[in-house]
Amino acid sequence: MPAGQPADLIEKLVSLCKQRGFVYPSSEIYGGLNAVYDFGPLGVRLRRNIRERWWRRMVDLRDDVEGIESAVLMNPRVWEASGHVQSFTDPLVDCTGRCRKRWREDHLGDERAARGKPRDAPGCPECDGALTPARQFNLMFKTFTGPLEEQAAQVWLRPETAQGMFVNFANVLNSSRQRIPFGIAQMGKGFRNEISPGNFIFRLREFELMEMEFFCKPGSDREWHEYWCAQRMKWHVDDMGVRSANLRLRAHEKEELSHYSTATSDIEYSFPFGWGELEGIADRTDYDLRTHMQHSGRDLSYFDPQSNERYVPYAIEPAVGVDRIFITLLVDAYHEEEVRGERRVVLRLHPDVAPVQVAVLPLSKKAELTEPARELEHDLRRHFATEYDETQSIGRRYRRQDEIGTPLAVTFDFDSINDRAVTIRDRDAMTQVRVPMDGLVAALRDQLERSRANASGRARGGGS
Ligand code: GAP
Numbered sequence: 001m002p003a004g005q006p007a008d009l010i011e012k013l014v015s016l017c018k019q020r021g022f023v024y025p026s027s028e029i030y031g032g033l034n035a036v037y038d039f040g041p042l043g044v045r046l047r048r049n050i051r052e053r054w055w056r057r058m059v060d061l062r063d064d065v066e067g068i069e070s071a072v073l074m075n076p077r078v079w080e081a082s083g084h085v086q087s088f089t090d091p092l093v094d095c096t097g098r099c100r101k102r103w104r105e106d107h108l109g110d111e112r113a114a115r116g117k118p119r120d121a122p123g124c125p126e127c128d129g130a131l132t133p134a135r136q137f138n139l140m141f142k143t144f145t146g147p148l149e150e151q152a153a154q155v156w157l158r159p160e161t162a163q164g165m166f167v168n169f170a171n172v173l174n175s176s177r178q179r180i181p182f183g184i185a186q187m188g189k190g191f192r193n194e195i196s197p198g199n200f201i202f203r204l205r206e207f208e209l210m211e212m213e214f215f216c217k218p219g220s221d222r223e224w225h226e227y228w229c230a231q232r233m234k235w236h237v238d239d240m241g242v243r244s245a246n247l248r249l250r251a252h253e254k255e256e257l258s259h260y261s262t263a264t265s266d267i268e269y270s271f272p273f274g275w276g277e278l279e280g281i282a283d284r285t286d287y288d289l290r291t292h293m294q295h296s297g298r299d300l301s302y303f304d305p306q307s308n309e310r311y312v313p314y315a316i317e318p319a320v321g322v323d324r325i326f327i328t329l330l331v332d333a334y335h336e337e338e339v340r341g342e343r344r345v346v347l348r349l350h351p352d353v354a355p356v357q358v359a360v361l362p363l364s365k366k367a368e369l370t371e372p373a374r375e376l377e378h379d380l381r382r383h384f385a386t387e388y389d390e391t392q393s394i395g396r397r398y399r400r401q402d403e404i405g406t407p408l409a410v411t412f413d414f415d416s417i418n419d420r421a422v423t424i425r426d427r428d429a430m431t432q433v434r435v436p437m438d439g440l441v442a443a444l445r446d447q448l449e450r451s452r453a454n455a456s457g458r459a460r461g462g463g464s
Helices: 009-020 041-060 077-081 105-114 162-167 169-175 221-238 287-296 322-333 367-380 394-403 414-419 437-460
Strands: 023-025 037-039 065-067 089-094 102-104 135-138 142-144 154-156 182-191 206-216 247-251 263-271 274-283 302-304 309-311 314-321 334-339 342-347 358-362 386-388 408-412 421-426 432-436
Touching: 009 023, 009 322, 009 334, 009 394, 037 041, 041 065, 041 182, 041 206, 041 322, 077 162, 077 287, 089 105, 102 105, 105 274, 162 169, 162 182, 162 206, 162 287, 162 314, 206 221, 206 322, 221 247, 221 263, 221 274, 221 314, 221 437, 247 274, 263 322, 274 322, 314 322, 322 334, 342 394, 358 367, 358 394, 367 386, 367 408, 367 414, 367 437, 394 408, 408 437, 414 421, 421 437, 432 437
Parallel strands: 065 182, 358 386, 358 408
Antiparallel strands: 023 037, 089 102, 089 135, 142 154, 182 206, 206 314, 247 263, 263 274, 274 314, 302 309, 334 342, 408 421, 421 432
16 A cells, blocks of 8 residues: 555545545435446546546557547447357355355455455455355346347447457558557446445446557567557556556466466556556457457458568557546545644645646635636636636635645735736645736646646655
8 A cells, every 4th residue: 555645545535536526426316336436527527637648648649559439239249259258257156154245256365365364264254154166257247139138139238348449450450541560449438247346446347448459460469568568557657647656567377367368467556455457458369350250250360561471460458447547546646644733635646637727716705806716717728627616715725626636726816906916826835926917827837847747756756
């Protein structure tokens, strides 16, 4: 667990997220639905920033990656071919003792360790009761197309977006000017009927994936795998501002590998509940294209005009969940400190992911301040993600902005009416500078640039 953070951090985040409008339990007025969550006004802004920064780095700034959006519902033969119907399963065991809990067999060691028990203890992690033998349980949700709930109409909610890239490989190749090596990327919802969801939004039944299949020549796959591991690690640190000391790259053991992969490395984060997967980077070889060739009868091989060779490309896949990044950012940014005898909670978010970059706060609710302050906030909207707030005392409003991670707050006070200057307060240092309103946009840009540099320094290992 990151140094200097409270032991009950997840509970604190759950409450902060609800209170401030990041995350709510889904359909809460009916008691919620296990492992499904809704995102509030600030949560939506944070998610959009995560998505935009991923898309920019993985698609917009590259020559060799194209984007697609494939449908959640696909022909069910896709999932037979991909091996998901047969192999996308988790081993499930039930406690026959007092607690009757249901567990994933491969998580038993971790669950026992989390309760201070030996990893290889014989019984249930909760109550030490006897466990049933493991049964394989398929994680895909079923539904039906059309009015009849019959086998022929059965379809699956996709558990990964990746198959959309494989089945469209030839479409993208033929309609774009790409040649191998190149990638196809997409983001979208995925659904998994997880046996043991939990830890807030860490493991959900409905979540959002951002995945890219990078197609390369067989034999070059190990090199590309290493390349993408390094790129993705760098993105979490430089673009998301996650502290590198809390990240590690871990290669999967042979028995952990998914049915389609010969090598996978996870980027893991040190969560309060232990090291957990943030992103997976898999070498899927030619497994998927080959299996779709066999099942569909379509040729998905590639003719290399330079070497005059025909081959089935290998795919390297960096895959990460928006929700997983979301919880990582909150855990990594959460900071508590004592300021003048009071507890200050601050989310030290990177200024490019923070839901609000600049808050505009009139010192009092008097119209002579609120009207020009409102006008100012409207002007600033064109340049930054802003918020206007005139409720409560100025101290409380600063506290709210600290808690939601707003890097800069602009205060409009009684002097501002005459001197046409405002105060900029920095979230982390709590320093205040007075600047003329004429040059405010440039001054805020400068300050945000400094916040970016601080966030990068902190992420790479300098500062706390
Ligand atoms: N196509 C490859 C694939 O789906 P995965 O490791 O099963 O690989 C990729 O999932 C990423 O999706 C994970 O690293 C994690 O960030 C996220 N993820 C997976 N299952 C999740 C769940 N139940 N809830 C939230 N995020 C999840």
